[in-house]
Structure formats: structure tokens, C-alpha cells
Amino acid sequence: MKGRFDKIFKGLFGFGKGEIKLSLAGVYSEDTYIGAENIIKYDIRLRRRKVGYVTIRIGESPQLFYLGHIGYRINEPFRGNGYAAKAVEQLIPIIKRLGYKSMVITTDEDNIPSRKTCEKLGCILEQIVKVPDLFLDLCMGSKTKCRYILII
Numbered sequence: 001m002k003g004r005f006d007k008i009f010k011g012l013f014g015f016g017k018g019e020i021k022l023s024l025a026g027v028y029s030e031d032t033y034i035g036a037e038n039i040i041k042y043d044i045r046l047r048r049r050k051v052g053y054v055t056i057r058i059g060e061s062p063q064l065f066y067l068g069h070i071g072y073r074i075n076e077p078f079r080g081n082g083y084a085a086k087a088v089e090q091l092i093p094i095i096k097r098l099g100y101k102s103m104v105i106t107t108d109e110d111n112i113p114s115r116k117t118c119e120k121l122g123c124i125l126e127q128i129v130k131v132p133d134l135f136l137d138l139c140m141g142s143k144t145k146c147r148y149i150l151i152i
């Protein structure tokens with residue numbers, strides 16, 4: 001797997017266009033708790049200041065059905081500027097290099113800003129699903145998740 005990632009990330013450890021930049025924070029191997037084969041995490045930076053992060057979770061599992069392949073978080077003082085959508089847009093070349101044609105982003109049903117991010121990205125709302133008791137802790141107590149499909 002290392003050779004595959006070396007080829008995918010060549011020249012992409014820190015990149016970005018426009019007001020935000022992404023810097024590679026880590027590539028992590030299998031995480032059985034969240035059901036990912038690998039996790040790629042980028043810090044989102046605005047003029048060198050970290051304003052949040054975005055992750056790609058590689059694999060398919062019951063856990064990722066509820067967590068999604070892409071996750072993001074913007075620190076509170078920087079919310080409302082579209083940074084999450086801009087970060088995901090910058091990840092698309094990497095997602096293509098990984099061979100994906102689509103990825104899932106999940107949000108809490110009541111997280112309107114995150115749902116707007118998905119809509120801004122052109123994601124399709126696939127369904128709203130009930131989170132089984134088995135995965136409530138993993139999903140930080142969320143009882144439902146909106147599953148959005150990002151077509152690459």
C-alpha cells in the first residue's frame with residue numbers, strides 16, 4: 001500500500017489554490033474501530049493558520065456507511081466561509097488518483113451548515129438513515145445520518 005500512496009501523493013503533501021491551502025497531517029493505516037483501510041488527513045490552513053481539517057477514509061464497512069468516506073471540521077471562529085467545501089474540492093484530484101468515482105459524506109440531520117456544504121459540492125442526498133445502537137458511540141450519539149453521494 002505504501003507504494004500506491006507514494007505515487008498518489010507525489011507533489012501533493014501541501015497544496016491549494018485560492019484562500020485556503022491543505023497540508024498533509026497524516027496517512028494512517030487500518031483503523032478497525034471506524035472500519036477504514038487507510039485514513040488520509042489534511043489540515044486546512046488560511047494564511048498558515050490551521051482553521052480545521054478534512055479526511056478521506058478509504059474502504060467499505062458497516063461503520064463507514066454511517067461515518068462516510070469524507071469528513072471535515074472547521075474550527076468555530078472560521079465557520080460560515082465555505083472552507084469545508086473548498087477543502088473537499090481540492091481533494092478531488094487525490095480521490096480520482098485513488099480510483100474512486102464517488103464517495104459518501106454523512107452529516108447529522110440537524111447540521112444545516114454541513115448539509116449546505118454537501119449541497120454546495122453538488123452532492124446527492126441518497127437517504128437519511130437511522131444509526132443502529134451498535135454505532136451510536138462511533139457517531140457521537142447521532143441517531144440519524146444524512147448520506148450524501150459526491151460524484152467525482
